[in-house]
Every structure is written in C-alpha cells, then in structure tokens.
Amino acid sequence: MVEMLSEKLEWIDVQYWFYVLNDLSLLYLIIPFFVLELIRYAFLKQLTKDLIFDSIASVLTYGGFLVVGILLGLLAVTKVYFWIHNNFSLPHLELNWVTILTCVLLADFAYYWEHRAMHRIGIGWATHTVHHSSEHFNMSVAYRFGPLDAIMPIIFSIPIVMLGFDPVLVLLSEVFVQVFQTLLHTEIIGKLTKPVEFIFNTPSHHRVHHGSNRQYWDKNYAGILIIWDRMLGTFEPEVEKVKYGISQPINTNNPIIVFFHGISRLFKKMKKVKGFKNKLLVCLKPPDWMPADPK
C-alpha cells in the first residue's frame, strides 16, 4: 500500500485527473445540479424574479473576480511561488499519491485559515461579504465573489510551497478544495449520515456558515473537512432554520453594487474614524471593531 502510494506519478496524468475533477465538474456536476435546483424552486413556486436576478448578479461578480484572480494567479504561480519554491523551500517532494493527498489536506487547512481571516479581518470581510450578501442559497451563490477574494488564498498557500510541494500542485489542490466547496451551496441535500457529517463539510454545515442568525456568525469555515472547525473551536451544527444573508442587507441585485459594496462600506467606515492608526486598524481588526472614541 505504502509502496503504491509513494510510486512516482507522471505530471501529465495528474494534471489530467485534476482537469476532470476541477475544470470539467462545471459541466457534469455543477450546471446540472443548478438546473435541478431551479426545477425545485419552480416546483415549490419559489422561482421569483429576485432569485433569477440574484443568480445572474452572482455569476457576473464571478467574471470580475476571474479577471483579478487570473492576473494574480498567473503572477503568483509563475513568479512568487516558483521563486519561493526554489529559494525558501524544504527539499522538493516527488509527485506521488502521498504528496497529492497531503497537499490537498494542507490546501484544505490553508483554506480554513484563509476563510477565517476573510471573516475576522476588516479588509478580508470587505471583499468576502459579497459572497455572503445573497439571501438565497444555491450553486450560483458559490460563484459570488468579491474583488479581492483571490488575494488571501495566495498568501495562505505560500507556506505549503515552502514545505516542498510543487506550486502547480498547490494551485490545483486549492482549486479542488474550491470546487468541493461549490457543491455545498445547496438546500436540496439535507443532513447526511453521522460519520460523514462528523468528518466532512456538508451542505448542512455550510448553510450554517451562510446564516445571518446570530449563533451562526463566523462558524464552519471549512472547505472539505469540518474537523478543522471542530478542532479549532468554530463548529456549529444546523439546528435553527437558517436565514441567509448579512446583518446589513444590500437589497439590490445590481452586480456592480453587489461586487463593490464591501469595499465601499469599508471606505465609509475608514472615513468615519479619525487618525491614521485607527483607519489602518479598521482594515486589520474584525469587521465589527470600532475605536473607543471614533472622533
């Protein structure tokens, strides 16, 4: 078994597997599932104009995110990652199953912390609030991203590159975690069996994460494994019916407003507080932080 797991693999094969799991999943899993969700909404007479425009706005924000993400991703992978990999890394790991599995686990753990940072740092929440601003919960919401959402993953995955993992494998693993996360944005699937709910992040756990109910705030940050939340004190089970959205709703489906509302609210808050230090702290402290004396 160990022999098989440590057997050297060909890059071309590994890239093909990730291509099937990451890239093609949109065609064979995500779009069909979204269609199923739309049919369910129609059946339940919930297919409203607001839901349709909300979904369109989500997909359009993804376009904006993609432009920033591709530019940053290319820069990160081709320059920063390889420079760090070549200069500040432990001995490079050979491409085998153990390397792939441990890389996915580390990418998942990095996702947990990056996601937690997005919720607990002002500038992080300014971009990530876009993802939480929908009052619906379906596959399209998974594509609702803010303008700076691509920055945190790059920062948090640098340590993985320093641990000897190939930068391209790190990127592929990150996308894999993101694709898994996408599939959790659904109300169709209820709770799964207890062992699955204990170990893995499930639609139920992720519904909690999107809840605006007070007890659901800043909970269940996980990507693939919910055990990170259990181990680091941020787990919350789904008990009360989830009310989706954010504490200060944006009440619009205008994709421009949706995309920039977090940044614009951050700037307004920064304008409100006095002094450079306080303005900086607004960006670095949790989103609900205010100086003792804002004037």
Place this chain on the structure above:
Amino acid sequence: MKNSTLLFRSLAIIILIAGVAHLVRLGRSYTTGESVSYTTSPIVDEHTNTDFTESDSNSKKILNYNENTDYITGTWLANYKSAEFEGAVLYHLKKEGRVFNAYAMEYQDVHGNSQKAEGHKVLTIKRFDGYKGKGVYKMEYKGKIHNMDCSIDMVDENTFKLSYDYYGYSDVETWKRQ
C-alpha cells in the same frame, strides 16, 4: 479558544501532514538509494554536465545563466518505437547564444546495446519561457532532412513533451532528464 492553543494546534496539524509527505520521501530515497532531495538545482545540473561542454563555454554559460529557462539544459533520453527504429536516443541539450540546441549523443536499442551518435543537431528551441517553447525539430526521412516546427511542453522539471505536426505526420515524444 486561546490564541496560543490555536497556534499550537495548527502547527501540530501542519507538522503532522507535511511530516508524512517528507517521511515517505525519505523512506523512498532510502529504499531506492536515490538522492534525498528531488530538487534539481539548475546550477548543479550545469556542473554535472560539463562532460559535454567545453570549459570556456561552460563558464560563460554559468555567468549567463537564467534560472527560469536554462534548467532545460542537460542530458535527455527519448524512447522511439517505429518500423525504422525501436529503442532510445540520448540527447544533450545546451544553450548556444539565445537558443537551445539538442545534439544526438547515443543510440540505444531495445537489447541494451548502445552506439555513439555523430552528434547531429536534431532540435533547436528558439523560444522558451520555462514552461512552453517553440522550435524546429529535424527528422531524416528517406535520406532527406525535414525541418519541422515543434512545440515544447514541460511536464515537470525532469520531463517535457516534444510535439510536431508536419503535413499530417504528427507525433508527441517524451524526453526524460538523465
């Protein structure tokens, strides 16, 4: 949860997961007798391949070394299976000016017999960004040399795919670093 608890638990998780990967790497290098590090430092490659280069040009090469692209230099092996030839060819790829040229060094048949090659230039990589490249591949067919446009795709630092399509005759060769 206290910040110190968060820090220690996180470090433990990272050490455990990355530790498994590195233990397997060490175990495998111990059993196979391979080098502990899989890093193929480009500078080390230059030195190990000095057999194929003249000392003057070698020192010049190291001075002009571009770590993003020049790691492609060295000795490479490609396997072939066709009606004309079944076996492998050992190439030496070196930087000459702004291009990379590959020269045939040795022919190996399937029985393990080898024969020194005449050192003909078979490949010129004109453009290479560290991942992909374009160039000209020379192939002899019916006594005539054909210059075919080709593409280079790095699979990893020790493997690249050489592909060409010449008037309907297309193939993809896999070159492995030796």
